[in-house]
Amino acid sequence: MEKGTILRRVACAALLAGVATLLAPARARAMTLAAMDLEDLTHTSSLVVRARCIDRQAVRNESGQVETVVRFQVLESAKGQASGYVTVRQLGGRLDGLDVVVPGAPQSQEGDEAVMFLEPGTDERMQVVGLARGYFPVVAMPGGSAVVRVASALDRKFPAGGMRPVGEFLHRVREIDGKGQ
């Protein structure tokens, strides 16, 4: 191997390692979000589901705030009981020429699929725990497998983070909830 090639590869590895250090996750982090790992998310939630967005509508709540009411078809439940559909309140939305965004709050589009950690909101509707923390978009990989992205600090069972099969992820949630042993 040429000396220059070796140098470039060493430099490349070192560079990526350096950047990875800069971007490395910390265990206890929160700005708009408090520190929550998978155990926190699971125990805080009353419902954990894999679901697909089938309908969404921006509305004004009783305080005049714009929010989006999103209906999901439940595909699989890992904690709690969901009867076919679940309605989730998401912060922000677009209504009457007003575009309201809440940084860090997920906004689902029709057809989106996600694993959601949910808790009751101020009304009958559910809300996502920890904004983006409790919302894991499901991605269809080439070949058809469904995965979610997991941060390396999320859970000790996923030390490397990255893409994990949805089934494995939900199994871990059940395990934490005491039902998957």
Next chain:
Amino acid sequence: MTGLIRTARREPGVLAAAAPHVRRSKAARIVLTLFAALLPCLAGPVPAHGYAFLLIQGGQGLMRRWPLANLPGGRVPWMLSNRMAGNITGDRSAFDTLTQAFATWEALPTSGIRFAFTGGTDAHEANPNDGVNLLTLAADQTLPSGVLAVTFVSSDLNGNILDADTVFNRNFLFTTNAGGDGTRYDLQSVATHEIGHIFGLEHSGLLRATMAPAIPLGEMYARTPESDDQIGAALLYPDGGFPSGTGSVEGDVTLQGGPVFLAHVIASDAIGRVVAAAFTDPSGHYRIDGLAPNVYVIVAEPLDDPITPSNVGSIVNGFRATPTTGYSSAFH
């Protein structure tokens, strides 16, 4: 465009899923050589930076910002709710702490963002229609678990911000201590972050930035905007001669010939300090502005850990596109 930036312009970086293949310019080779020689410099902690803008929905990715010229005195007015809660303690008043957070952004020499405190109010809930930019520390609104604060940014369909309200979660303990408190969240840090949202910044993909969505309990570093935060504020409200003397790096990120949306593209200097970052648009294009003359290494990585596409929802929804997945980091 000014500046002496010597990284490649509009030369495509290439990301590959298994074995990254990266086109390198002569400049990049020089940088890599420098980088290898300066590896020991990376042993200590280095600051990280990154900026991004709030975007309106509609497929154009239009930025949100205040029309300062239309505001009295060119300042964004804000009010503080008179209602207080017992979860905030410390050696300064909440008002003084919040005022300091606003002043931090105003002190940036390259940004013209300015604010004006217009008084206390009995209002305590966020409302996008009242024309009051409210900071409320004891709202009735129940925020989702695990959320320290949220900011509601309302704009018209041209990206002009009309109203912005910040709600702090009364279920968390905050400190106003000038020296912080290791057992409480630092109100000034969280406020500085939220004020960034108020004037149009999104979350950063880099953890040491003020606009990163996370900070450890008791930490105070977010009180001081890093270079990427500063560049973001300057790009939205340029002042002090900005962008004179700075330049841009832009290019395209592709995967197997197709564009990569929401790749996190980072510009580092020759000793590995991250200076600024940006995200690719749905065409795979990125542009990092406000860079001082220097040689930069450009790294593209998936937005996967610990910042995810859900953290920068306004970008995803602003373009109404699906983030590209299934690739690993590469450099140029």
